[in-house]
Amino acid sequence: MxxxxxxxxxxxxxxxxxxxxxxxxxxxxxxxxxGHAEIVNENHNDTIPFYYSNSGHILIDVSLEDDTTTYPFILDSGASNIIFNKEDSDIELENDGFSFGIGASRNFFWSRIKKLDKIQLGSLTFENIHLKSVDYNAECFEAYGLIGTGIMRHLDWQIDFEKSVIIVSDEINKDSISPNALKFKLSENSFGHQLRIPIKLSESGQIISPLVDLGSNSNLSIDENYIIEDSLSFDSKRFYGSGASGLGDAVDEKFEGRIYLIDTLSFVGSGHSINNFPISAESNSLNLLGLGFFKKYKTTISWKDDLLFLEPNDSVQNFLGKTAGMGTRFVKKHKKIMISSLTEDSPATKSNLSIGDEILSVNGLSMFNEQEYCDMRNSISGQDTLTIEVKHQDTVRNVQIIKRAIF
Incomplete structure (x- = not known):
């Protein structure tokens, strides 16, 4: 037995x-x-214009298969190629397996893999591409997907943020890089082909290797446990709220973290450092060096040589941007715009605004549907002064918010 x-x-x-x-x-x-893609063209060089989404991401227009219709895709060096599941999308691709992914808050999610025979970026044509099919719950999000590492790793990319163009090539002409450019050695993840750069938050702190992530809007976001483990003490401000913070997140996902003002951010092995650098930190979040950082430079990324070149756009760089210190979202169920996140000691909190307050109008613009809300967000993106009509419980009042640095 x-x-x-x-x-x-x-x-x-x-x-x-x-x-x-x-x-x-x-x-x-x-x-x-x-990670697979085949470049059809004999000449692998092109200059591709880009623009920005309402969310601040880099958008490039691409065409799929043999269709002449163009679709905006986000350029994202920190993720795989992705096609978003959009209700109004007319893109239909063949299923070709399953995969899993990790969101910005380290959440795991499953996704189908879609097969795409052909995609065209500018004059460059790639064949036999695969993309993850992913839900993305962000609002005012016009992108149809991500051009990720599955395509980016086959070429060098030089992004000129002042001219809004991207030069793509097998190997970037060294004459297009200033002899005074900052040079950084990167390491490539052989599994997902993401690139990492070693940094330290203090002279005695441990080495952190965040992803070089053009798809993240932050300057630098890290797992807060690094700061706690190294017993580091920095000036900081708490932020909190709810919403989708990344791929695969639930729309009402609660989050809380802190914005730290780092005395000196050091890039290991390069001799380069930045003083008074703000970073966002949450417990167990991914470590990402994001677009907020790279937009300060003419940025050249080479997967072939595992190198990053940075040419400062300004002689004196200031990463302490102005902010209202609040986030909003359109609640479809109630057709209302609500305050969804706040940062302490910011213009919003000093005006006694609260999570859940209803926004009735901004700078005289009333909003009755999601499109009007998105149009409003786009129209005020560069304005430092906001006049907000806000409803808290049964009380309606007007509040003037003047954006400023929180440190």
């Missing part, structure tokens, strides 16, 4: 082990697909 039980156990264990190995192999094969 014991021998029979042991035999059944051994067979069950062997079956489970075989299933586990098959699953791992399948996942590995699917990740290999996501």
């Amino acid at each position: 014991i021998k029979k039980g042991l035999k059944i156990f051994a067979i069950s264990f062997a079956v489970l082990l075989l299933l586990f190995i098959s699953f791992i192999y399948l996942m590995y094969s699917n990740f290999e697909k996501l």
